[in-house]
Amino acid sequence: MIGKYHLRVRSKVCxxxxxxxxxxxxxxxxxxxxxxIFTDLVKQYSRYGADSGIELTCEISVVSLISDTGTWDTDxxxxxxxxxxxxxxxxxxxxPCIREYEAEFSELAENSQAYFIILSRKTFSALSYxxxxxxxxxxxxxxxxxxxxxxxxxxxxxxxKMKNKFENIPHKK
Amino acid sequence: xxxxxxxxxxxxxxxxxxxFMNAFPREYLETPLAREIVQGIDKSxxxxxxxxxxxxxxxxxxxxxxxxxxxxxxxxxxDKVVDLVHCGDNCLTYIKKRSVDKDIYVTTTxxxxxFSKKDTVSVPVIIDNNGKIVNSFWEYDDEFDxxxxxx
Numbered sequence: 052m053i054g055k056y057h058l059r060v061r062s063k064v065c066x067x068x069x070x071x072x073x074x075x076x077x078x079x080x081x082x083x084x085x086x087x088i089f090t091d092l093v094k095q096y097s098r099y100g101a102d103s104g105i106e107l108t109c110e111i112s113v114v115s116l117i118s119d120t121g122t123w124d125t126d127x128x129x130x131x132x133x134x135x136x137x138x139x140x141x142x143x144x145x146x147p148c149i150r151e152y153e154a155e156f157s158e159l160a161e162n163s164q165a166y167f168i169i170l171s172r173k174t175f176s177a178l179s180y181x182x183x184x185x186x187x188x189x190x191x192x193x194x195x196x197x198x199x200x201x202x203x204x205x206x207x208x209x210x211x212k213m214k215n216k217f218e219n220i221p222h223k224k
Numbered sequence: 225x226x227x228x229x230x231x232x233x234x235x236x237x238x239x240x241x242x243x244f245m246n247a248f249p250r251e252y253l254e255t256p257l258a259r260e261i262v263q264g265i266d267k268s269x270x271x272x273x274x275x276x277x278x279x280x281x282x283x284x285x286x287x288x289x290x291x292x293x294x295x296x297x298x299x300x301x302x303d304k305v306v307d308l309v310h311c312g313d314n315c316l317t318y319i320k321k322r323s324v325d326k327d328i329y330v331t332t333t334x335x336x337x338x339f340s341k342k343d344t345v346s347v348p349v350i351i352d353n354n355g356k357i358v359n360s361f362w363e364y365d366d367e368f369d370x371x372x373x374x375x
Contacts, residue, residue: 064280064281065280080312081265081292081312081313081314082265082266082290082291082292082293082295082296082311082312082314082315083265083266083267083290083292083293083312083314084312085280086291087290087291144291144309144310145239145241145310171309172309172310172312172334173309173333173334174334174335174374174375176374190280201280
């Protein structure tokens with residue numbers, strides 16, 4: 052799978068619109084920016100589809116690694132990773148695949164053709180991503196009442212904020 | 225004092241979100257410090273033990289508090305160990321401030337800068353891996369290199 056994919060997830064309150072141009076998209080950043088809300092929306096959509104009331108638009112399928120009953124089991128996530136070839140997988144910081152089974156997950160992910168959105172601050176040494184793949188969420192309030200209250204977009208951490216990061220490190224005496 | 229263990233630790237809570245909802249003593253949510261933490265991180269007003277007024281979601285239950293706020297509240301008010309991988313950089317100020325009058329134990333599985341110049345609060349940190357007390361960024365960075373090379 053190559054190329055750009057646009058993903059939009061909308062609920063009554065939030066409107067997430069993401070453009071993915073690489074295999075891995077890591078979303079980090081401060082607490083309270085909407086990472087858990089985003090994964091929660093995708094999980095709900097993954098389980099109940101359009102009946103969940105969530106509007107999810109993307110050229111290819113967007114999948115969370117939970118099982119159909121909403122729980123986690125080792126066979127399901129491995130089976131899902133193998134089954135979906137052209138898909139975007141959304142993985143949360145608390146998902147066992149990146150906590151207990153990181154090595155197995157890394158191997159399967161590297162061999163997979165799918166795209167991955169990983170919402171964790173951890174460093175994944177076995178995945179081939181670079182600094183351009185690391186983003187954080189920025190939210191913009193909408194004044195228009197007919198629209199969702201907030202639109203959330205991605206911002207590159209190491210292009211837009213690199214200068215500030217270096218400024219935060221004190222000089223060695 | 226702030227105790228930091230670098231690397232994976234079995235003492236850290238595995239499911240802090242669930243622990244917060246099921247076992248966190250709710251009376252702490254009525255303290256000024258809890259209100260300050262929720263205001264500072266989530267930009268929300270903690271109205272009572274159960275309700276939060278959020279600019280994003282309106283009036284909601286405390287189950288809608290962010291993961292970072294929950295971790296910070298657990299670290300600041302109980303003796304449980306939390307992993308800083310689930311706390312954003314905006315949570316560290318509150319944890320550091322609280323560590324002046326309480327022993328706080330945290331672990332980390334990500335690179336975290338506890339001596340950022342942006343932060344006005346600077347407190348000594350005990351590295352629990354070897355018991356060393358660090359007071360500045362460069363001492364801290366050396367210790368982090370030793371124990372958290374891959375992070």
